[in-house]
Amino acid sequence: xxxxxxxxxxxxxxxxxxxKEFSSRRTVGDWLRRVPAKILRAVDDVSFTLRRGEILGIAxxxxxxxxxxxxxxxxxxxxxxxxxxxxxxxVRAMTGAGLRDVRRRIQMVFQDPYASLNPRLxxxxxxxxxxxxxxxxxxxxxxxxxxxxxxxxxxxxxFATRRPRDLSGxxxxxxxxxxxxAAGPEIIIADEAxxxxxxxxxxxxxxxxxxxxxxxGLAIVFVSHQLxxxxxxxxxxxxxxxxxxxxxxxxxxxxxxxxxxYTVALLEAYPHPDVTKDGMAGAKPRNGKExxx
Numbered sequence: 001x002x003x004x005x006x007x008x009x010x011x012x013x014x015x016x017x018x019x020k021e022f023s024s025r026r027t028v029g030d031w032l033r034r035v036p037a038k039i040l041r042a043v044d045d046v047s048f049t050l051r052r053g054e055i056l057g058i059a060x061x062x063x064x065x066x067x068x069x070x071x072x073x074x075x076x077x078x079x080x081x082x083x084x085x086x087x088x089x090x091v092r093a094m095t096g097a098g099l100r101d102v103r104r105r106i107q108m109v110f111q112d113p114y115a116s117l118n119p120r121l122x123x124x125x126x127x128x129x130x131x132x133x134x135x136x137x138x139x140x141x142x143x144x145x146x147x148x149x150x151x152x153x154x155x156x157x158x159f160a161t162r163r164p165r166d167l168s169g170x171x172x173x174x175x176x177x178x179x180x181x182a183a184g185p186e187i188i189i190a191d192e193a194x195x196x197x198x199x200x201x202x203x204x205x206x207x208x209x210x211x212x213x214x215x216x217g218l219a220i221v222f223v224s225h226q227l228x229x230x231x232x233x234x235x236x237x238x239x240x241x242x243x244x245x246x247x248x249x250x251x252x253x254x255x256x257x258x259x260x261x262y263t264v265a266l267l268e269a270y271p272h273p274d275v276t277k278d279g280m281a282g283a284k285p286r287n288g289k290e291x292x293x
């Protein structure tokens with residue numbers, strides 16, 4: 001059950017027992033003394049499901065494993081163990097064209113849009129490139145396809161001729177979202193997608209994600225350390241610490257009745273993000289009512 005309405009159907013994405021380990025660098029002294037490298041388990045037995053039209057928030061402090069988990073889902077980082085099931089596809093078994101199709105259907109939006117956009121390409125060229133690579137343009141004209149993607153993120157068609165350096169941070173993030181939409185995804189993974197933006201712009205981008213969820217039927221994994229942001233949009237939330245999920249459940253339950261001491265500590269670090277009253281200033285849930293402080 002979604003806090004914004006029922007999300008029917010079987011899981012679109014199922015992650016079970018996901019594990020990712022990294023080896024620390026050894027110094028020359030370590031090599032000479034044959035000291036083995038230390039193993040850091042960045043993702044430790046993480047499991048969750050995601051349904052069509054659902055938003056899952058993943059929260060935790062820096063270094064908790066949120067972003068590594070997000071990148072493991074699309075195999076930008078190869079997990080060491082666990083299962084990733086997208087519809088009837090075993091994502092970990094995919095290679096070549098199969099993996100490319102999974103990545104088309106599960107798109108990522110990153111924290112820094114300027115770093116993820118090619119500064120030499122115009123906005124229109126960046127969006128059109130994705131549409132052509134993934135064969136999404138169909139019978140549309142290239143200009144019409146670009147205009148449609150820009151319209152989806154509330155930018156005028158005239159932005160197609162601009163370059164990333166000519167845009168504000170919020171506009172760049174909208175372009176990054178438009179480029180992700182150009183691939184025709186079913187899931188968007190937003191990795192700290194609003195944390196670098198001003199609060200007023202954060203609200204606009206959060207509301208954009210909510211509208212895209214409704215208009216495109218997208219499922220969204222929203223990674224953020226900002227609990228008020230997740231309070232205003234997520235159906236379910238997973239709290240991560242040291243690579244593990246320490247608490248997971250409906251956002252209302254986790255934020256109003258936290259069970260784990262770490263969740264309690266996170267909530268105490270913010271003004272209490274009551275999803276039924278407070279949340280993020282200006283964010284609106286599916287029922288269209290504003291959530292204000």
